[in-house]
Amino acid sequence: MGILAIIMxxxxxxFSRRGITYIWHWERIPEMLFYYGSKSADDPTVRLRMxxxxxxxxxxxxxxxxxxxxxxxxxTIVGIARLSQEPVTRGLSLSYVELxxxxxxxxxxxxxxxxxxxxxxxxAFEAGTAALSIFAGxxxxxxxxxxxxxxxxxxxEAARSLGMSYAKAMRHIILPQAFKRIIPPLAGQFISLIKDxxxxxxxxxxxxxxxxxxAVARTYHTFEIYFTIAFLYLVMTxxxxxxxxxxxxxxxxxx
Amino acid sequence: MIDVRNVCKAxxxxxxxxxxxxxxxxxxxNKGEVVVIIGPSGSGKSTFLRCLxxxxxxDSGEIIIDGINIYxxxxxxxxxxxxxxxxxxxxxxxxxxxxxxxxxxxxxVVRNRNKKEAVEISRGLLHKVGILEKENVxxxxxxxxxxxxxxxxxxxxxxxxxMMFDEATSALDPEMIGEVLDVMKSLAREGMTMVVVTxxxxxxxxxxxxxxxxxxxxxVEEGTAEHFFTSPVQERTKLFLxxxx
Numbered sequence: 001m002g003i004l005a006i007i008m009x010x011x012x013x014x015f016s017r018r019g020i021t022y023i024w025h026w027e028r029i030p031e032m033l034f035y036y037g038s039k040s041a042d043d044p045t046v047r048l049r050m051x052x053x054x055x056x057x058x059x060x061x062x063x064x065x066x067x068x069x070x071x072x073x074x075x076t077i078v079g080i081a082r083l084s085q086e087p088v089t090r091g092l093s094l095s096y097v098e099l100x101x102x103x104x105x106x107x108x109x110x111x112x113x114x115x116x117x118x119x120x121x122x123x124a125f126e127a128g129t130a131a132l133s134i135f136a137g138x139x140x141x142x143x144x145x146x147x148x149x150x151x152x153x154x155x156x157e158a159a160r161s162l163g164m165s166y167a168k169a170m171r172h173i174i175l176p177q178a179f180k181r182i183i184p185p186l187a188g189q190f191i192s193l194i195k196d197x198x199x200x201x202x203x204x205x206x207x208x209x210x211x212x213x214x215a216v217a218r219t220y221h222t223f224e225i226y227f228t229i230a231f232l233y234l235v236m237t238x239x240x241x242x243x244x245x246x247x248x249x250x251x252x253x254x255x
Numbered sequence: 256m257i258d259v260r261n262v263c264k265a266x267x268x269x270x271x272x273x274x275x276x277x278x279x280x281x282x283x284x285n286k287g288e289v290v291v292i293i294g295p296s297g298s299g300k301s302t303f304l305r306c307l308x309x310x311x312x313x314d315s316g317e318i319i320i321d322g323i324n325i326y327x328x329x330x331x332x333x334x335x336x337x338x339x340x341x342x343x344x345x346x347x348x349x350x351x352x353x354x355x356x357x358x359x360x361x362x363x364v365v366r367n368r369n370k371k372e373a374v375e376i377s378r379g380l381l382h383k384v385g386i387l388e389k390e391n392v393x394x395x396x397x398x399x400x401x402x403x404x405x406x407x408x409x410x411x412x413x414x415x416x417x418m419m420f421d422e423a424t425s426a427l428d429p430e431m432i433g434e435v436l437d438v439m440k441s442l443a444r445e446g447m448t449m450v451v452v453t454x455x456x457x458x459x460x461x462x463x464x465x466x467x468x469x470x471x472x473x474x475v476e477e478g479t480a481e482h483f484f485t486s487p488v489q490e491r492t493k494l495f496l497x498x499x500x
Contacts, residue, residue, distance in 0.1 A: 157310055158347035158406075162361035162413060163337035172364060176351050254351050254393040 004234070008227060025221050029053075029228050032215055053225070056211030057232050063129055063207065064194045064236065070133035071193065075140025080170065082145045093141065100138035106199050108135055113203040128200035128207075136193045143185045147178035180251045187244035191237045198233075208232055256448060257284040257307065257417070262316035264302055264472075276302040278472040280316070286416075289449045291459040291480075294469035295495065300452040303469070304421050307450065308332075308339045321416070337365055340410030344422040346402040348394040348409070354381065355390040358409045366413065373412075380408040384438050400431030407438055418442065420451040456500065460484055468492050 012024075032051040038044045050058070081093035100108070109131040117127040151174050159169035201210035212229040216222050264277040276299045284290050292300045305311045306318060309325055309332050317324050325335050349357050358377035362368045368376070381387040384404040386397075394402055403423060410418060420439065424432045436458050443449055443462040453459065459466050459480055466483040468476045468491075476489045484500075487493050 152345075152347075154343055154345055154347035155349065158341075158343060158349070159361075160333075161308055161310065161336055161339070161341040162409070163333045163365040164361060165333050168364050172360060173349055177349075180351065254353075255395060 001234075004227075004231060022223065024224065025219075026224055028219060028221055029224050032225070032228070052211045052215055053208065053228060053232065056206060056208035057236075059125075059206055059211075060194070060197055060208040060233075061236060063125065063132065063200065063205070064190075064197050066129045067132035067136060067193055067197065068190050070129070071136035071140050071190075074133060074137030075144050076175070078137065078141035079144025079148065082141060083148060097138045097141055100135055101142075105131070105135050105196055106202065109199055109203060124200075124203050124205045128197075128203060128205045132193060132197055132200070135196070136189060139189050139192075140186065143182050143189060144178065146185075147182035148174055150181055151177050183244055183248050183251070187241060191240060194236050194240065195233060256286045256288075256321060257450075258319040259283070259303075259307075260317050260319070262303075262306060262318060263314045264299075264306060264311060265314055275472050277306070277313070280472065280474070282467065282474065282477075284417075284448065284450060286448055287446045288464045289443045289447075289451065289462055290465050290467060291463040292450065292452045292467045292469060293454070293456075293459065293495075294475075298469045299472040300469050301421050302472075304341075304419050304450060304452055307417075307419060308336050308341060310341075333365070337413050338416045340413060340415035340418040342403070342406050342410055342418070342420045342423045344425050346394075346399070346406045346426075348402055348406055350394050353391050353393055354386065354397070354405050357394065357405055358412050361409070362412050376412055377408070380411050381405070383411075383441075384408045385434070398431060399427045400434045403427065403431075403435045404438055407435070407442075411442075417448045417450065420449065420453065422452050422454070424453065424455055454499070456484070468495065470495075 030051075032053040034048060034054060035051050036046070036048050038046050039049060078093045078096060081089045082097070084090050084093070109128065112131040112134070113122070113124065113127040116122065116130070117124075122130065155173055155177065156169055159173040160166070164172070197207060198209035201207050201213065204210070208229055212225050216225050219225070259280060259282045262277050262280045263275075264280075265273045265275045268274055278299075280299070280303060292303065294300050302311060306313055307320075307325075313326060317326060319325070320335060320339075323330060323335065325332065349360070352360060355374065355377055358380060359370070359373040362373035362376065363370070366373075378387060378390070381390055384407055386401055386404050386408070389397060389401065389405075394405065397405065407423075423439070424435050427435065432455070436455060439449075439451070439458065440462050451458070451463070461480075463480050465477060466480050467474055468483070468487075468489075470491055476483070476487060476492045483492075484496070487496060
């Protein structure tokens with residue numbers, strides 16, 4: 001937070017020296033977060049309401065939480081499939097990972113929204129969530145695979161020699177240990193996902209970035225709004241960082 | 256109880272050479288028998304052990320345990336493995352589980368025992384291997400000897416008919432070997448069927464019913480411990496014994 005303040009202060013200093021005249025209107029920002037009043041004639045109740053940026057923040061939060069959830073599920077399944085003895089399963093999972101990792105997310109969002117979304121009648125939110133989940137899922141799959149492979153093979157042998165099936169050994173022995181190990185790269189991946197979610201604004205999904213751009217177009221308070229947006233993303237990613245570090249410490253008890 | 260018939264097993268090395276680990280290997284192990292397998296490294300001892308619960312696939316031959324061909328595609332190998340306890344050189348305790356959880360886990364998820372019963376059985380076994388006071392500790396806080404004793408308790412908790420030990424004391428500090436061997440000896444005296452790969456000749460001499468000497472994937476010589484250590488016949492055996500004793 002301090003660093004952000006310094007950057008903003010020096011930017012201000014730099015611009016004023018260069019003679020760019022910009023009249024700051026920071027006083028207009030709070031009402032974009034929260035305001036007290038009525039919304040419209042249809043909803044005249046006077047109460048504390050979320051402003052546009054806060055509504056965007058909530059949508060970004062929601063789409064990120066959903067996408068992280070599905071990315072973990074997709075990534076775990078595909079990560080295990082990558083290590084399958086079955087060549088077809090292995091080939092399919094590898095194709096998925098390569099296809100998704102080697103094409104731009106922006107293009108994937110367009111394809112899923114306009115093509116798949118039209119076929120399956122997906123809303124913008126569903127299409128956006130699907131695109132982000134599928135995208136992050138490919139990266140999570142590789143992280144999960146690496147995590148599983150990092151567990152000593154004696155663990156699997158010990159579990160199997162006790163009569164556990166492959167699935168039970170995975171569930172009780174391998175995955176819990178692997179997940180503990182992959183928390184740091186997973187956290188990095190999910191931080192990226194939160195930031196990448198700004199791309200869903202291209203399918204008119206009213207996320208934080210979209211709401212910000214609209215507000216800029218309406219008010220011309222360009223700098224204040226983009227700084228505020230950056231700060232709000234930072235709140236989400238920083239919280240996630242802190243949460244994962246806490247989980248990591250909790251899980252370190254058995255080390 | 257265990258009937259091994261003409262088993263062949265070869266590994267491919269990274270440079271695509273075939274290394275024969277077992278060559279037409281045949282033997283029988285009877286109920287209650289304690290068989291010690293010795294031999295130089297790379298002689299196929301561990302491979303043989305790992306074939307007995309199908310941790311390795313074999314190229315040809317068959318292994319019959321209690322009348323069941325364990326390499327039959329139709330059988331459920333997990334049911335077979337429940338009956339065969341295995342103790343590894345590197346213990347392979349589950350590091351994310353406490354000592355007690357290590358011993359109870361497979362009882363829950365494989366034998367479907369309820370929690371109370373599993374804990375009772377586990378405590379009994381941990382007491383038997385002399386480590387009950389550490390039941391709530393994680394494996395990383397135990398010495399090697401303690402870890403190996405927990406691993407033995409974990410295997411015994413399944414109430415196996417056969418116990419296999421794959422160089423169970425080779426990774427231990429010398430002063431901890433004794434405590435693990437003591438547990439193994441008491442198990443042998445209780446009549447457990449045991450297949451033990453080891454370099455501990457003292458153990459072989461004291462408790463084994465039969466000593467099998469392997470080299471290059473085959474049995475070179477086998478017999479009682481007395482025969483084996485006092486009057487070996489084969490030159491290869493004599494050479495091996497002269498090097499280690």
